[in-house]
Amino acid sequence: MRTEDPQAERYEGSVRDDALRAQAQTGKTITVRINRGEAGDRVGHWETFTVELFSGMVVLDAVLLVQAKQAPDMAVRWNCKAAKCGSCAAEVNGRPRLMCKTRVEDFDLAQPVLVQPMQTFPRIKDLVTDVSWNYRVNEKIVPFKPRTDRPWKFYQKDVEKAQEMRECIECFLCQDVCHVLRYSDEDKPQFFGPRFFVRSAGLDFHPMDAEDRVGQLRAEGGIGLCNITKCCTEVCPAGIHITDNAIIPEKERVVDAFDDPLRALFRPKNGKAE
Amino acid sequence: MATDSEYSTFESDVIVIGAGGAGLRAAIEAIGAGARVTVICKSLLGKAHTIMAEGGMAAAVGSVDPRDSWQQHFRDTMFGGKYLNNWRMAELHAKEAPSEIVNLEQWGAVFDRSDDGGVMQRIFGGHTYQRLVQVGDRTGLELIRTLQDRAVALKLRVFMEHTVTKLLLRDGAICGVAGYEREWGKFKVWKAPTVIIASGGIGRIYSVTSNSWEGTADGQALALEAGAELMDMEFVQFHPTGMVWPQSVRGILVTEAVRAEGGLLTNSKGERFMERYDPKRMELSTRDVVARSIYTEVAEGRGSPHGGAFLSIAHKPADFIKRKLPSMYEQFMEFAKVDITKEPMEVYPTTHYVMGGVRVEAETAATNVPGLYAAGEAAAGLHGGNRLGGNSLSDLVVFGRRAGLAAAQYALGRTSRPDPEMSEIIKAEQEMLQPFELETGENPFTVQEDLQNMMMLYVGVFRDEARLTKALELLEPLKERAARVRAAGSRLYNAMWHTALDVKHSVRIAETIIVSALLRKESRAAHSRVDYPQTSDELQKVNTVTRSIDGAVTVAYVERTPLPAELAAVIEEKVEVPT
Numbered sequence: 001m002r003t004e005d006p007q008a009e010r011y012e013g014s015v016r017d018d019a020l021r022a023q024a025q026t027g028k029t030i031t032v033r034i035n036r037g038e039a040g041d042r043v044g045h046w047e048t049f050t051v052e053l054f055s056g057m058v059v060l061d062a063v064l065l066v067q068a069k070q071a072p073d074m075a076v077r078w079n080c081k082a083a084k085c086g087s088c089a090a091e092v093n094g095r096p097r098l099m100c101k102t103r104v105e106d107f108d109l110a111q112p113v114l115v116q117p118m119q120t121f122p123r124i125k126d127l128v129t130d131v132s133w134n135y136r137v138n139e140k141i142v143p144f145k146p147r148t149d150r151p152w153k154f155y156q157k158d159v160e161k162a163q164e165m166r167e168c169i170e171c172f173l174c175q176d177v178c179h180v181l182r183y184s185d186e187d188k189p190q191f192f193g194p195r196f197f198v199r200s201a202g203l204d205f206h207p208m209d210a211e212d213r214v215g216q217l218r219a220e221g222g223i224g225l226c227n228i229t230k231c232c233t234e235v236c237p238a239g240i241h242i243t244d245n246a247i248i249p250e251k252e253r254v255v256d257a258f259d260d261p262l263r264a265l266f267r268p269k270n271g272k273a274e
Numbered sequence: 275m276a277t278d279s280e281y282s283t284f285e286s287d288v289i290v291i292g293a294g295g296a297g298l299r300a301a302i303e304a305i306g307a308g309a310r311v312t313v314i315c316k317s318l319l320g321k322a323h324t325i326m327a328e329g330g331m332a333a334a335v336g337s338v339d340p341r342d343s344w345q346q347h348f349r350d351t352m353f354g355g356k357y358l359n360n361w362r363m364a365e366l367h368a369k370e371a372p373s374e375i376v377n378l379e380q381w382g383a384v385f386d387r388s389d390d391g392g393v394m395q396r397i398f399g400g401h402t403y404q405r406l407v408q409v410g411d412r413t414g415l416e417l418i419r420t421l422q423d424r425a426v427a428l429k430l431r432v433f434m435e436h437t438v439t440k441l442l443l444r445d446g447a448i449c450g451v452a453g454y455e456r457e458w459g460k461f462k463v464w465k466a467p468t469v470i471i472a473s474g475g476i477g478r479i480y481s482v483t484s485n486s487w488e489g490t491a492d493g494q495a496l497a498l499e500a501g502a503e504l505m506d507m508e509f510v511q512f513h514p515t516g517m518v519w520p521q522s523v524r525g526i527l528v529t530e531a532v533r534a535e536g537g538l539l540t541n542s543k544g545e546r547f548m549e550r551y552d553p554k555r556m557e558l559s560t561r562d563v564v565a566r567s568i569y570t571e572v573a574e575g576r577g578s579p580h581g582g583a584f585l586s587i588a589h590k591p592a593d594f595i596k597r598k599l600p601s602m603y604e605q606f607m608e609f610a611k612v613d614i615t616k617e618p619m620e621v622y623p624t625t626h627y628v629m630g631g632v633r634v635e636a637e638t639a640a641t642n643v644p645g646l647y648a649a650g651e652a653a654a655g656l657h658g659g660n661r662l663g664g665n666s667l668s669d670l671v672v673f674g675r676r677a678g679l680a681a682a683q684y685a686l687g688r689t690s691r692p693d694p695e696m697s698e699i700i701k702a703e704q705e706m707l708q709p710f711e712l713e714t715g716e717n718p719f720t721v722q723e724d725l726q727n728m729m730m731l732y733v734g735v736f737r738d739e740a741r742l743t744k745a746l747e748l749l750e751p752l753k754e755r756a757a758r759v760r761a762a763g764s765r766l767y768n769a770m771w772h773t774a775l776d777v778k779h780s781v782r783i784a785e786t787i788i789v790s791a792l793l794r795k796e797s798r799a800a801h802s803r804v805d806y807p808q809t810s811d812e813l814q815k816v817n818t819v820t821r822s823i824d825g826a827v828t829v830a831y832v833e834r835t836p837l838p839a840e841l842a843a844v845i846e847e848k849v850e851v852p853t
Contacts (some may be wrong), residue, residue: 061522068723073431073768077318080323139426144427155387
């Protein structure tokens with residue numbers, strides 16, 4: 001237990017705060033162009049803002065500074081600001097990214113940083129899009145069902161494939177970049193999209209799951225429509241090997257189950273490899 | 275002032291505010307008990323702050339160390355909380371956490387595995403044995419996704435991106451809530467005889483915090499306004515290791531798992547300074563102790579270049595670090611350009627968690643307002659004066675379950691269900707729209723920032739009478755300013771408007787923290803009064819309780835129920851901490 005009274009400046013106080021803020025100043029400014037608009041306005045309009053650059057600034061910092069100081073009704077969706085929640089998905093200089101994970105200093109600061117909402121989903125306002133379609137797809141997926149025919153005992157090597165799939169933070173950037181979904185207008189085709197192939201694979205890879213989603217993925221999931229361009233893998237902020245470790249294995253299982261007559265004869269009941 | 279000619283009304287048995295671990299677990303249990311359940315949450319489903327929990331969920335399953343037991347978990351929790359815990363909650367928590375692990379696994383959770391095919395468990399500060407069930411350093415995400423999937427499978431009704439602004443009462447009992455849709459700005463009314471507050475914490479009252487924008491203390495403020503009591507609000511946990519640099523990520527959490535996996539804390543002189551503060555437990559001392567130690571090292575001039583302490587795990591093999599702490603590795607690589615397999619991190623305390631909250635009964639999570647319940651971080655009691663790492667996730671599911679069950683049973687047993695009074699609904703709508711009505715008024719972001727800076731400066735890690743009195747003085751103008759904040763633009767996804775409403779909650783709850791901290795004239799756990807450095811035996815017998823009476827916050831000590839003999843005996847048979 002402390003017995004002495006620390007001096008006033010020992011409190012976490014303005015002195016320390018100011019010092020840190022001063023240390024963070026770069027003396028530079030950056031130009032941010034944000035595509036704004038209200039619901040139904042797909043094209044939107046670009047507004048230009050100048051923001052003081054501080055050390056380590058990410059695009060979300062710049063947008064939130066604009067919101068706090070210049071355009072308080074700027075709509076932007078975010079939560080954790082630590083790349084763990086996946087809320088702040090947008091397109092920065094044309095590339096689908098998490099704004100909280102995109103450092104401003106990595107760009108050529110002589111050029112403006114362009115921020116626009118995800119283009120695959122309808123705009124609600126400014127950078128916020130209506131991603132409810134994803135939640136409706138999610139509801140269709142056959143839920144986990146625990147096996148009861150063996151003891152609840154399995155090892156790290158048994159869960160690694162499933163755990164990779166469960167690292168998904170549902171930012172929907174893979175859905176945004178997926179060409180099957182992106183060029184489909186408001187009406188999405190019969191296609192779950194990479195996020196939900198990952199979710200299905202995470203369940204199918206679970207050593208204690210009694211269900212199989214292979215039939216579902218082939219029919220309403222439309223997994224055949226994916227022609228493995230790997231765009232989803234490239235934009236995944238969680239680093240999940242979506243194409244190689246989720247989509248291709250599930251596609252192979254679909255082929256095995258439905259298009260290979262020999263294997264179909266010997267297929268285990270639940271369609272899963274043991 | 276005009277009212278929306280048509281507003282939507284929804285009916286259910288149980289309303290849950292918040293879709294984090296506690297809210298979703300409550301909803302699942304209430305559905306299982308046959309209730310119609312509605313969850314209302316400020317963000318999209320699956321984004322709640324629970325996902326930020328990293329290191330694990332404490333449960334004495336004894337998978338790795340069979341010596342563990344509910345008794346030892348109970349002892350550790352009580353010791354960590356400096357015996358201010360609601361002992362009945364600590365008992366239920368320790369006994370029921372293991373079965374919640376089983377439930378989560380049955381719903382599809384994929385925890386890391388031990389060598390003999392059970393769940394892997396790691397040690398954390400204040401826990402005697404390896405007790406935290408984990409998924410690397412993303413355990414919270416696993417918990418949320420598992421509960422979310424289960425809730426979706428049960429066809430849970432969720433109102434995402436909706437904010438509750440008022441609890442509606444009839445004859446002193448809950449009859450519903452009013453709020454708005456964040457996306458489109460529409461006013462809505464939900465009718466139900468029960469409400470479970472599972473809205474999380476208050477971190478956004480402070481400038482440096484690990485909490486997301488959501489932690490504005492809404493649930494605590496709604497409960498207070500409805501006549502519920504808040505307890506132990508002076509106990510705010512400053513997590514010892516938040517990121518310091520760069521500015522952009524200041525306050526973001528560095529998981530305790532870094533220390534649990536062998537991370538060492540040093541100062542600018544290269545000293546392992548924890549030797550001076552807790553030579554026995556060192557880096558794995560309780561969070562309050564480690565936070566004060568880092569704070570003191572920096573205050574006394576032995577800080578790192580950006581005013582923190584060094585935390586290094588670089589003495590461990592790189593592949594070990596990447597396997598055990600994958601998201602920390604990435605977090606520092608991405609945000610700070612620091613390779614933690616080679617260089618130390620800089621860390622400093624960050625506002626993380628509030629031990630205080632809505633005062634509830636242990637068994638049912640019921641408040642003193644009929645039909646109102648609270649669980650998770652929004653509720654008080656389990657953690658006493660300081661929460662042990664890993665005890666939050668287990669708290670969410672243990673008391674989320676209890677709240678869901680109790681609320682469902684209460685609701686289904688009600689024969690009459692009075693509707694909310696129209697005058698209350700109109701009032702709720704007027705309050706909601708008030709920021710648009712003001713011709714002049716301040717930008718709510720400015721008021722929020724001033725409040726956060728004031729609280730960090732005057733109600734932080736160390737406190738004393740002079741600073742707390744000053745804080746109370748400075749709060750007065752902030753209260754007035756918060757009442758007059760203005761919203762511009764339309765009701766469409768308007769953060770200025772949302773913040774205008776949220777900041778009123780924050781100011782109110784800041785007051786409960788300050789008055790409680792002023793009242794408790796001792797140093798205990800997370801509450802450090804430099805003018806009262808001793809821990810008082812007398813004050814161990816009381817909790818601090820705040821109420822709102824005619825809009826004014828009052829504070830008083832309330833006598834605690836003495837520990838029953840059988841639990842006192844559990845605490846007595848103390849097991850030595852392994853070194």
